[in-house]
């Protein structure tokens with residue numbers, strides 16, 4: 155080769171390289187451009203129609219009301235949602251009511267909830283000095299739930315924490331007012347119901363969910379929840395006043411003088427039995443598949459002010475209802491093929507009664523998008539936005555669509571790629587910060603969990619952990635209109651996609667769901683390999699079995715998730731065939747993942763190591779199939795078994811959240827164990843599914859739970875031939 159030719163070749167290579175390098179899109183650009191079903195124009199129009207400020211206005215409106223579930227205050231705001239959605243043009247806007255007495259059961263449990271509205275309350279020291287401590291007008295949250303009309307002057311007794319019998323040793327609290335730092339529900343039980351106190355002052359300040367340290371917040375007054383309208387023997391509630399740590403110090407200092415301290419407590423409250431749980435509901439009807447609903451939900455109840463928890467979620471879905479309806483009217487969006495429903499509920503309570511009253515929905519609804527705390531300003535509240543996908547028992551392609559839009563919003567706000575379909579989403583008065591959000595595969599219970607229990611896949615948004623959660627400082631100034639707008643955009647765009655997806659979108663959605671499946675399966679492989687890595691020689695074989703189980707169940711989950719796309723395929727044969735093909739390919743790739751785990755196992759254990767035999771308990775569990783007699787959720791189990799029995803169950807120790815005292819609806823292992831009961835899966839299959847999702851649960855733990863459920867007549871156990 156002459157020098158000249160060599161030079162020419164080199165120059166050509168450089169030129170080709172230059173062209174390749176400058177025209178090939180960067181990997182991040184490719185990856186950030188994906189958004190399903192909706193058009194670029196529709197997304198653009200959506201950002202221009204949504205108003206974070208409008209959402210904040212609704213938050214301001216809602217915070218005027220004490221919204222106990224149930225109460226007149228709640229009814230007023232529920233009616234507001236009905237009136238607003240009607241004025242936008244939504245259909246079938248109405249309030250549904252469900253009696254909440256001692257005998258009517260919803261989803262396996264009674265919900266005895268009288269209607270209760272606090273009107274006024276004051277706490278004064280009258281002896282040895284006269285000093286006002288707090289009042290309902292100053293801090294609405296200073297009245298504990300189910301406080302009744304009261305006008306008493308009595309001596310104050312300090313019981314320390316007041317949650318255990320030892321706190322009362324040598325103290326006479328009868329006909330006195332008790333001061334404690336424990337939870338007001340425990341104080342009510344220990345001091346009022348068991349020892350005849352007139353009522354309680356509670357300086358309870360921690361938060362079981364955020365684990366904030368009360369030392370940092372001496373002025374926090376927390377929501378007085380956990381109280382009951384009457385004791386187990388029918389003794390009526392009296393009163394509870396919620397005070398801050400600082401106010402408690404004031405009272406303790408007065409008591410230090412040795413003279414009896416007398417307080418004067420007045421409460422005026424409206425108390426009606428029975429109460430009625432309520433749900434406000436409105437729809438944008440679907441044109442082709444009206445029963446395949448996409449259900450937005452947000453809990454509208456809570457004490458005053460409760461701006462971020464959860465006026466933010468309630469106000470955000472109201473804004474989505476307005477914008478979608480207006481965009482449809484103006485022709486910016488086609489009328490949806492599937493119905494889009496909006497529900498404003500009383501957290502858990504009316505959600506349960508509503509879902510059991512609409513059994514047809516459980517069969518056909520596609521997915522639920524729930525919002526529980528979505529406005530929390532990151533700097534003020536220290537919360538970031540979380541997105542929780544649907545749980546493994548009920549996966550859905552809608553989860554993946556929401557994830558797509560979540561990532562799109564993160565990309566347009568943080569990377570500011572010129573190739574994106576949108577400009578950064580910023581409200582006019584909110585922050586202009588990057589979008590800090592996290593996608594979570596595992597469940598955080600809120601109202602979506604009650605729909606999952608009823609068979610509808612559900613996703614949830616929550617800004618967390620908001621340090622003002624359940625205190626008097628959860629006020630509208632802690633909401634960021636930019637974040638509100640971003641959440642509204644993610645979920646509205648997702649609803650547009652889910653409500654309109656059809657065979658023309660099938661291939662794109664299939665590629666998306668299959669691609670995301672492999673990401674999750676990669677995480678499962680990582681989890682499986684870590685289980686092996688953490689094992690010592692003694693438990694290596696059982697670790698191997700759990701690792702295999704994680705992989706196998708991961709593939710089963712993704713198969714169910716792919717199957718959820720069949721509603722999009724509808725009757726289109728080409729799509730149906732493609733879906734089947736994809737599912738077959740997945741089954742084949744499971745073998746490859748299992749080989750990787752096996753390889754790692756054998757490298758550690760030696761080539762002759764096998765998977766081991768089933769234990770007699772495991773063999774037995776394979777022949778036991780639980781079938782619901784009366785379907786329920788963790789709270790129902792708690793109620794039907796009773797505290798004493800449930801506290802002995804080992805499953806309580808298998809939860810991803812360390813909670814003391816036990817909060818039944820936060821035990822995700824119990825929650826999913828119940829969700830996997832379908833009359834087909836054996837006890838062993840349920841153990842395997844829930845163990846892969848969270849952490850390994852011994853079969854004896856599940857066995858014990860199912861025996862208890864059978865004894866309580868919630869399930870029956872079918873024995874099938876081996």
Ligand SMILES: [Zn+2]
Pocket residue numbers: 456463624
């Ligand atoms: Zn809350």
